[in-house]
Amino acid sequence: MIIIFRRLWALMRKEVLQIVRDPSSMVIGLVLPVVLLLLFGYGVSLDARHVTVALVVSDPTPRTASLVSAFSNSSYFQVEEVRDRRPAEDGLVSGRYRGVVLVAADFDAKAARGDEAPIQVLLDGTDANTARLVKGYAEGVWAKWLGHEARDHGLSPSVPVTVETRVWFNEALESRNFLVPGLIAINMTLVGTILTALVVAREWERGTMEAMIATPVGRLELLAGKVIPYFVLGMGGMALSVAIALGLFHVPMRGSFWVLGVVSALFLIGALNLGLLISTIAKNQFVAGQIAIVAAFLPAFMLSGFVFEPSSMPAWIEALSHIVAARYFVTCLQTIFMAGDVWSVLLPNAGALALIALILALITLKRTRKSLE
């Protein structure tokens, strides 16, 4: 027993020395997550605020002026008044405007007669998400304006049912609050998988891995000796990411840190094992790097629910997303940061993470034995 620990200790020391002496591992483990989180924390946002729209009023009157000011006063819109329809439409093609509000020339006359005076909103469908949000914002501004108009003219409210919206866990509707936890999950996927995939693939390439297997060291020790030092490094990167999320991006932290730690550890063990598995399959850095992108980064980006909702995907892809560990990690992180320790969410998801980690570890163990023969 003692000899096993001494061997394991020696292996870990060797690995730590390698990490310390080769700056690239430190860069992947600590610098990469920080740089990525800073870039994405600022750059990735779904908040459509101050959307530039063109307001085409061909015949200005007091009534249209009140409509224009209703749009200008909304924090969602940045209004540019245009006389003609043509430049506004061109602006929609070039991407200068993300929406055009058209008020017809006979708007005032119709409204004064009590007829239905139409307002037309044109949206740019090449950005489907923003188009949907802008549609909602325009409806909101319009409904409010309608209410004011009715009140100013001493009429009863023409809107029978009004909607009061409350957003739980994220009152200010900051997309950053849910994107940053998602980004942490993506960063940790990258860090965990690439760290081991590339480092170990290099060892295969240089033949040092075979030399290690030839020693009396057992496979389990060999793998543990690899995983543990990188685990510590990865958790360091995680801690830095959490510090940035809380300190710089002011993401709320409503759950407890120990739960965050446990969930992250489970996820990281899985990611490191995935990296090991990739490196034993690929055995060279070129292929290992490619597989790491395809098997780890892109699924984490696309299928984790970080921005795209798995429940809205076709059934076969939704099914596929269940084997992506990042999906469970994103759910856990969003809940821990924004809602708190909701056990009915955390337990099943953490269980799935543990299961994935276990399966990957077993496969890696098996593959390492095979490659010996």
Next chain:
Amino acid sequence: MWSRIWALIVKEMLSVWRDRKSRFVLIVPPLIQLAVFSYAATYDVTDVTVALFNQDQGLASRELVARLQGSPTFAKLQVVDSEAEMAAAIDRRDAMAALRIPQDFSRRIEAGQGASVQLVLDGRRSNSAQIAGGYITGMIIDHNAQLAAKAGRSAGSTLVTRVWFNPNLESLWVVVPGLVGVLTQVVALVVTGLSVARERELGTFEQLLVTPLRPWEILVGKTAPGLLIGMAEGSIIVLASQIWFKVPLTGSVLLLYAALAVFLLCTIGVGLFISALSSTQQQAIMGAFFFMVPTMILSGFATPVQNMPDWMQTLTLVNPVRHILVVLWGVFLKDMPAALVWQSVWPMAVLAVVTLAGSAWLFRRRLY
């Protein structure tokens, strides 16, 4: 001279193609990505579960509920009987939104006083929840119009929304053209990003440098495989977009290819630059990663560039993926005129010249 370059191109193509694993890596993953991601990258919000807490048993509330039930957008209307159950449904992520109809709803509507309903959204998924909330609000606006019509008075004004270029807001129409840029970038970067670094590690790059080939000739030889493979893959995606995904292609195919070629040259330039700068493959892969991940995430593919802070929008002007996406969406959906396409192409052309010249310079420089 041309035969020299030709020989080098053939050698470069062979070295990419010969290795079974790297051949596999170039062909299979992009196709899988195309199949999976074109369906996965969706901002559609469908199959939403809405928790409904109806405290009112009057006629008006039942009419409203019937309208929500008739909508195909919502998979399920989960009826709850208490505030606590409503909260639990949101907490557990069973429901993305919850609607509470207060006790006096029907009474107030019948009295013509106007009533309000409460809509609760799950902020952990605030984007999807906001869109689901938008659907509910839209239905209530329709419902209001119907109530007004029934009462025999005009609603005063109407708001008509029309979406251009993509009338049904099909995510596929946006994602598939975007993938032409994103996936070709990955392939071009991987092919070129490792080529010089691998040769350096094996020591064959020094051999190449002592041949009569000039640096720019080596550059041409190293550029060709990435360009050919990238264009081939781009063509496959464009074909798939027409045959399988049925995305409209309104603009000029010629413009599309010209812009794609400039984009690929730019990406290859970056890949070669990284490769020439690094002494090991590991450094090259890391460099490619450091370039690929930010350029993809900050390109407008997943989240709009206009939502970024101003300083970062300025920063994305050097991101080739951002420019090619404008062209791809423009040519596919907007029938973008050549003058507007040019506005996005010239920054990529400048980047291509700078990075390609820089790597040719580095080829020699790094030897000393």
